[in-house]
Amino acid sequence: MMLVRxxxxxxxxxxxxxxxxFAYALTCVLVVGSCVSMATKGFNFGIDFAGGILMxxxxxxxxxxxxxxRSTVSHLELGEVALQEFGAPDLILIRLQRQEGGEQxxxxxxxxVKTALGEGYDYRRTEFVGPKVGEELIRGxxxxxxxxxxxxxxxxxxxxxxQFGIGALVATFHDVITTFGVFSLTGLEFNLTSVAAxxxxxxxxxxxxxxxxxxxxxxxxxxKSMNTYDIINLSVNETLARTFLTGGTVFVSVLALxxxxxxxxxxxxxxxxxxxxxxTYSSIYVAMPxxxxxxxxxxxxxxxxxxxxxxxxxxx
Amino acid sequence: xxxxxxxxxxxxxxxxxxxxxxxxxxxxxSVRASLPSWLHPVNLGxxxxxxxxxxxxxxxxxxxxxxxxxxxxxxxxQLRKESIRYLGLGASVDGIHVTIPEPEQREKASExxxxxxxxxxxxxxxxxxxxxxxxxxxIAERRRAVVxxxxxIVRRRIDELGTRESTIIRQGDDRILVQLPxxxxxxxxxxxxxxxxxxxxxxxDHAVSPQDALAGRIPPGSEALPLADAREQEITxxxxxxxxxxxxxxxxVDSQASFSEGMPVVNFRFNGQGSKRFGAITVENAGKQFxxxxxxxxxxxxxxxxxxxGGSGMISGNFTVQTANDLALLLRxxxxxxxxxxxxxxxxxxxxxxxxIQAGKTASIIGLVFVACFMVLVYGSFGLFADVALxxxxxxxxxxxxxxGATLTLPGIAGIxxxxxxxxxxxxxxxxxxREEFRLGRGIVSAxxxxxKRALVTIVDSQLTTLIAAILLYQFGTGPVRGFAVTLxxxxxxxxxxxxxxxxxxxxxxxxxxxxxxxxx
Numbered sequence: 110m111m112l113v114r115x116x117x118x119x120x121x122x123x124x125x126x127x128x129x130x131f132a133y134a135l136t137c138v139l140v141v142g143s144c145v146s147m148a149t150k151g152f153n154f155g156i157d158f159a160g161g162i163l164m165x166x167x168x169x170x171x172x173x174x175x176x177x178x179r180s181t182v183s184h185l186e187l188g189e190v191a192l193q194e195f196g197a198p199d200l201i202l203i204r205l206q207r208q209e210g211g212e213q214x215x216x217x218x219x220x221x222v223k224t225a226l227g228e229g230y231d232y233r234r235t236e237f238v239g240p241k242v243g244e245e246l247i248r249g250x251x252x253x254x255x256x257x258x259x260x261x262x263x264x265x266x267x268x269x270x271x272q273f274g275i276g277a278l279v280a281t282f283h284d285v286i287t288t289f290g291v292f293s294l295t296g297l298e299f300n301l302t303s304v305a306a307x308x309x310x311x312x313x314x315x316x317x318x319x320x321x322x323x324x325x326x327x328x329x330x331x332x333k334s335m336n337t338y339d340i341i342n343l344s345v346n347e348t349l350a351r352t353f354l355t356g357g358t359v360f361v362s363v364l365a366l367x368x369x370x371x372x373x374x375x376x377x378x379x380x381x382x383x384x385x386x387x388x389t390y391s392s393i394y395v396a397m398p399x400x401x402x403x404x405x406x407x408x409x410x411x412x413x414x415x416x417x418x419x420x421x422x423x424x425x
Numbered sequence: 426x427x428x429x430x431x432x433x434x435x436x437x438x439x440x441x442x443x444x445x446x447x448x449x450x451x452x453x454x455s456v457r458a459s460l461p462s463w464l465h466p467v468n469l470g471x472x473x474x475x476x477x478x479x480x481x482x483x484x485x486x487x488x489x490x491x492x493x494x495x496x497x498x499x500x501x502x503q504l505r506k507e508s509i510r511y512l513g514l515g516a517s518v519d520g521i522h523v524t525i526p527e528p529e530q531r532e533k534a535s536e537x538x539x540x541x542x543x544x545x546x547x548x549x550x551x552x553x554x555x556x557x558x559x560x561x562x563x564i565a566e567r568r569r570a571v572v573x574x575x576x577x578i579v580r581r582r583i584d585e586l587g588t589r590e591s592t593i594i595r596q597g598d599d600r601i602l603v604q605l606p607x608x609x610x611x612x613x614x615x616x617x618x619x620x621x622x623x624x625x626x627x628x629x630d631h632a633v634s635p636q637d638a639l640a641g642r643i644p645p646g647s648e649a650l651p652l653a654d655a656r657e658q659e660i661t662x663x664x665x666x667x668x669x670x671x672x673x674x675x676x677x678v679d680s681q682a683s684f685s686e687g688m689p690v691v692n693f694r695f696n697g698q699g700s701k702r703f704g705a706i707t708v709e710n711a712g713k714q715f716x717x718x719x720x721x722x723x724x725x726x727x728x729x730x731x732x733x734x735g736g737s738g739m740i741s742g743n744f745t746v747q748t749a750n751d752l753a754l755l756l757r758x759x760x761x762x763x764x765x766x767x768x769x770x771x772x773x774x775x776x777x778x779x780x781x782i783q784a785g786k787t788a789s790i791i792g793l794v795f796v797a798c799f800m801v802l803v804y805g806s807f808g809l810f811a812d813v814a815l816x817x818x819x820x821x822x823x824x825x826x827x828x829x830g831a832t833l834t835l836p837g838i839a840g841i842x843x844x845x846x847x848x849x850x851x852x853x854x855x856x857x858x859x860r861e862e863f864r865l866g867r868g869i870v871s872a873x874x875x876x877x878k879r880a881l882v883t884i885v886d887s888q889l890t891t892l893i894a895a896i897l898l899y900q901f902g903t904g905p906v907r908g909f910a911v912t913l914x915x916x917x918x919x920x921x922x923x924x925x926x927x928x929x930x931x932x933x934x935x936x937x938x939x940x941x942x943x944x945x946x
Contacts, residue, residue: 113803114804114946115946211766216619249901257898261890261894359843359847360846361799363842365792368791370787373781374839
């Protein structure tokens with residue numbers, strides 16, 4: 110059998126560290142661009158965070174007359190109303206802004222819309238999030254993202270050294286910001302599942318980083334006289350095949366989600382697809398070069414006595 | 426490398442248990458019915474099976490306000506009885522406040538006020554200002570009681586509707602989460618939960634003329650209440666009733682909707698004590714009007730034509746069949762101690778749920794095929810080993826989710842698909858390591874052993890970080906997103922088990938029986 114693995118280049122000797130300035134520049138551009146987009150364009154917040162009302166309706170016969178529905182609903186004077194096709198011509202998503210007048214007013218608006226649209230529709234989904242819950246969800250979302258980034262950095266710090274923790278922290282921070290940037294730039298709806306996607310991206314990216322850091326640690330012990338520059342390059346190259354193969358499997362599984370998972374989780378799938386790419390990039394081009402700026406040798410010298418060098422020849 | 430018996434037994438055991446618990450998901454409902462109760466398919470979230478999720482908040486402030494108002498009344502009558510002068514007696518959310526202008530009366534007033542409610546503490550300010558504040562303890566106690574009682578009433582009302590398998594649980598301090606699987610239109614539930622349904626019987630104050638009422642000249646012991654069918658702002662259509670509650674809804678034992686002269690009405694029956702009391706009132710006040718008041722509005726104010734001693738009565742208002750049924754149900758279930766507000770609603774119709782399940786299934790199968798093909802294309806027979814492990818992983822994951830009664834949501838399915846992509850990472854790490862070790866000149870058996878051994882640390886390290894993200898997501902997420910966190914976390918454990926142990930057994934067996942000379946990757 111012809112194995113793809115055999116065609117992958119072996120013993121690559123790419124010099125990743127030398128491209129670090131270019132990588133830093135690109136990283137900065139991505140981060141700054143994301144920030145600019147967030148500041149100017151903002152987000153398309155879903156009702157989880159913005160509050161308001163969301164209804165998914167299906168016409169009982171034929172494709173929906175979007176224009177008619179739009180005028181019917183906008184005549185109710187319920188403030189900003191958005192209608193859009195949702196994956197099929199007979200599926201329409203209706204979005205109303207949060208109604209003035211507290212939680213009760215949301216209920217009234219839902220009933221108004223249903224009455225105005227009449228009998229010709231099935232209500233596949235009705236969601237409303239009042240102001241209180243919306244605020245709590247925002248707080249919970251922010252807390253979850255911040256804490257997970259910190260917790261992961263602390264974990265790395267404990268398992269490795271603080272220099273690695275900083276590298277992981279910066280890389281993760283980069284992943285989070287640029288993912289926010291993608292949401293902002295594309296106008297992809299940002300909701301609770303987006304937070305789930307964000308945290309999964311963080312998890313995936315760190316997973317990648319850890320594998321590479323692990324190799325750095327190992328090589329530091331193995332090649333006592335090699336300098337940091339070479340150690341980093343060697344480690345990235347040695348793990349390169351794994352990085353791309355795992356990226357590949359995750360990518361194809363996310364692709365299946367995007368193509369067949371349906372409209373409801375499309376936002377999640379798009380974000381994850383981006384995450385696989387950015388996570389792979391940040392491990393190689395952000396998390397690793399940062400280590401170059403620390404004197405990694407000093408760590409191992411101090412611990413050389415304590416750390417027992419691994420011996421592996423015990424085949425049975 | 427040899428096949429260790431304990432590993433074989435462990436894998437066989439875990440796999441059998443996984444199959445056993447995953448099995449109900451594959452069986453048709455008819456077969457499932459005959460299974461023992463601990464064997465059940467995975468719970469589907471409301472986003473997959475359709476249904477309604479309502480988050481309610483108990484308006485606890487209303488309770489304290491009411492309590493404070495009644496404290497004001499008590500304080501007023503006590504102070505008057507002792508001829509103590511007072512100024513600015515009023516209620517707030519946390520208690521009442523009053524000023525005693527005469528210094529020599531202050532001590533006596535304090536003594537009086539201190540006694541009126543043991544759940545309050547006194548705060549003495551300057552110039553005779555006195556406040557009674559509810560103590561932390563009494564607030565907490567009261568909150569607990571009120572929310573508990575509210576949950577009970579909500580449960581009774583929903584049970585009366587005949588909704589099956591509803592979940593009603595307390596969330597946080599003063600919230601109630603209601604989950605109604607299969608319910609398509611929650612309008613009726615919302616309508617029923619939107620009413621406190623506090624029913625009271627009052628005597629109508631005949632001494633106040635309609636003109637007086639309009640001009641606001643109403644004596645302290647009476648109040649003007651709007652008619653239930655009056656439109657807002659229509660103050661002319663109100664009834665002046667005595668504030669004193671003659672009888673309350675808690676004295677009812679039954680109520681039913683029925684018809685009288687072709688109009689929908691609600692029949693009710695008092696309990697023993699209520700019957701006596703009602704009898705006495707009707708005897709004393711024959712020829713006068715009494716008012717039936719629901720949530721501060723007068724439903725009807727009939728004239729008492731003759732004493733009613735049987736303990737049953739009838740409310741006729743402007744009812745439709747629907748509203749009469751609703752009222753009868755509300756009276757049967759009892760009044761809520763405080764108003765409820767709907768903070769969040771998520772209703773998914775069964776069609777969308779079914780579509781989502783279908784989409785999830787399709788995505789899972791295609792995802793599995795994609796990943797499986799990928800692995801075989803890259804690693805050949807070793808890829809096949811990884812694919813077998815992946816299938817075992819899926820069975821274990823489904824079995825475990827079913828066993829612990831976790832709820833599978835659409836994001837949860839996404840988590841499963843994602844887990845498949847990430848699960849083979851462990852195998853990729855192991856296989857890559859084997860290649861390296863082999864190329865360094867080790868023998869094939871030695872290379873395989875070292876591959877597993879050396880990759881293990883990396884696998885654990887890298888999976889734990891994803892677990893941290895999953896745990897935090899569970900902690901701070903709600904509903905469907907929690908479902909995602911659960912599948913992701915469980916998937917991590919099952920995949921580590923299968924990708925390492927199951928693949929190791931397969932490769933060991935392969936080494937033993939195929940006796941290969943070179944690594945096939």
